[in-house]
Amino acid sequence: MKELKTSYIAKEINGTLIGYDKVIGGIFNFLNAARKGDAVIRHWIDEKGVEIAARKGISCVITQNPKGNAIKTAEKLELPIIITEKIELANAFAINWAINKFANDSIRVVITGTNGKSTTAHMIYHILKEAGYCTYTNTDSKSEFNTLIDPMVAKQIAEFGEKIDAMVIEVSEVQGWLDNIMKDHAYLMTSAIDPDVVVITNVALDHIGLVNSIEETFDETSGAVKAINKENSHLILNNDDPLVKKMENLTPAKNIIFFGNNAQISNNENGIVYNGNIIIKKNDLPFKGNHFIQNIMAAIGAVISLNIDHKTIEHAVKTYKPLKRRFTIINNNPYIIDDFAHNPDGIRATIENAALMSNGNFFVVSAIRGSRGEIINQVNAEAIADGLQNIHYKLIVTSSNDVVDNLNIVTEDEKKVFVDTLENRGIKYIFYKRLYDALEEVLNLADNKDTILLIGAQGMDPANELLEKILKSKKKLITN
Structure with missing residues (x-):
């Protein structure tokens, strides 16, 4: 070079x-x-x-x-x-330079979409490692490295320390700086990576303020498909999402695999199948929730396109351990589930799946999104109300004032629109400013047989550590 x-x-x-x-x-x-x-x-x-x-x-x-x-x-x-x-041009250039210099002959997979990017990317990473590939991924539990705002991906590739055989790169479908959208973010980053496989999980409304309609979200997300420039590239699309299905017409790629209902990769009473052949049995799936099964199918589509054998895929999926805060079980008595759900579709799906697992009372602790505006908090509250319909629940809402930094402080207007929306929908709740107090209250209310769901983005990130402190102090009180 x-x-x-x-x-x-x-x-x-x-x-x-x-x-x-x-x-x-x-x-x-x-x-x-x-x-x-x-x-x-x-x-x-x-x-x-x-x-x-x-x-x-x-x-x-x-x-x-x-x-x-x-x-x-x-x-x-x-x-x-x-x-x-545009600083994103510099970061896209840096990624492309780092790949060409340090991983020129690597297999490259790009994953984007509104929900499920991190889980899908992490599962693909796990399967490729199981198959013997030395694999790089930018996916982490907080999804901090999927942007073009900084040179983190280029830096990580350059400092990887081993020959990279495969790269699994999560791309944010919409990105911006403060209130300014980085137009064509997914297109720029995907073009810089020049992938062999592109996976689109879904298109839903998020990042309100940067994009303000589902059409804008579609335009930004589909940039990853438009960036494909090789006919022999593979495109993995969600057959259950009408907007994602439309993307098959936006690419020169001839190799398209659909996942979902009535697709090449689908889920039935026996498990996940590919062209009628069982890839993994239902009882061996690490997750049973619908949105996680979608992520598994998307990951399977990506690795099948890379000719990974079915036995390797089966073993890797069976042994998969989720990312932190992706429907993670952090306690058994009571049953506590922690999830990063931070936009309407993710919130509805997470509440639905957690409620199905509940045998006792069902508690939800939700962190309001701080410094993200009133609209996203209104639609998130609407999603909580939708999810709790026809469910016997107890809801606790928090601003997490005791744990968030200055970039995630909940404003009075954000809190007001959140709780007003709940009240207008007839949803009863308890509000606490401090996350610690909210968690202490839910543990006081819940019995060992009950289920507690923790949902929210940055405001809920420290919950696991706080719960450990509260549980330890409760045990000390019982002992004394």
């Missing part, structure tokens, strides 16, 4: 180079982690950041927003700086 120069980067990302042309001697990186020779990508940088970069001996800074005296300071310190109108 030829030398990478600042002038070439600037040209490729529609940027302007200020300073002299210089060879990049390292990798694409964050400022705080950068080493000598690295290229730093930051959405914004000021003169202090430029001074830190110069002291570290980095090759150049790439930014969308130079603040204060950043440019003058860079010129004074003879540090090349590239200014681009």
Whole structure:
């Protein structure tokens, strides 16, 4: 691979180079982690950041927003700086460069959609590892590395440390910075990866404020399909989602596998089948909920397209352990289920599946989404009301004020629209500002035979640790 120069980067990302042309001697990186020779990508940088970069001996800074005296300071310190109108172009370039340099002959799978991306990606990763592939994935329990806001994926690939045989990359279907959508996010990232397989889980309304209609969500999500440029690529589509089905007409890919009802990969009373042949028996499935079975079918479609043998798939699915906060069982007496459900479709499906598993009383503790706006909290509350219809329940709502950072604080307007929506739907609830208090209350109310469902995004993330503290203190009281 030829030398990478600042002038070439600037040209490729529609940027302007200020300073002299210089060879990049390292990798694409964050400022705080950068080493000598690295290229730093930051959405914004000021003169202090430029001074830190110069002291570290980095090759150049790439930014969308130079603040204060950043440019003058860079010129004074003879540090090349590239200014681009869209930082996502820089991060897409970095991903593509890292793949070509460190994993050029790897198999590449992209997963996107509104719900189920992380579980599907993680299961594909598990199956490929079971098949003997040295596999990279950007999927983690908090879905923090599926964006083009920063160079994390490029950094992880460059620092992987082993020869990468396969890559399973989760792509956010919609992404933005503050209230500004990063238009064509899925298209840009998928194009940079140049995948052999693309999986679309579903299309549903989320990220309200960045997109405001299901049509906009479709346009953004379908970018991953439009980015396929090889006829021999495989496309795995959800047959049960009409919008996803439409995507088969947006690609040159000839190899399309559908999963869902009346599809090549489907679920029946015997288990999951592919073209009539059982891949895994019903009793061997790690999850029984409908939305998890959809994720399993999507993952099976991806690995079948890569010619992984059925016995390997069966064993890998049987032994699969879920990501943290993906319908995770964190306690047995009472039965406590923790799930990241944070948008309407995910909330409805999670409540439905958890209620089916309940043999005693059914409790739901829901964290309001902080600093995400009134609309998403209104539709999330509507989804909770939908899920609780015809169910005997007790609902506890929390703002999680004691555990969230300043990026996830629930505003008074967000709380008001959430609880007003519940009240308008006739849903009874108890409200606590603090997550600790909400969890303590539900443990006081629940018996060992009952089921407790914890749902919500960042506001519910610390619940497991808090529950451990509460349970330990309860045991001490009983002992004393």
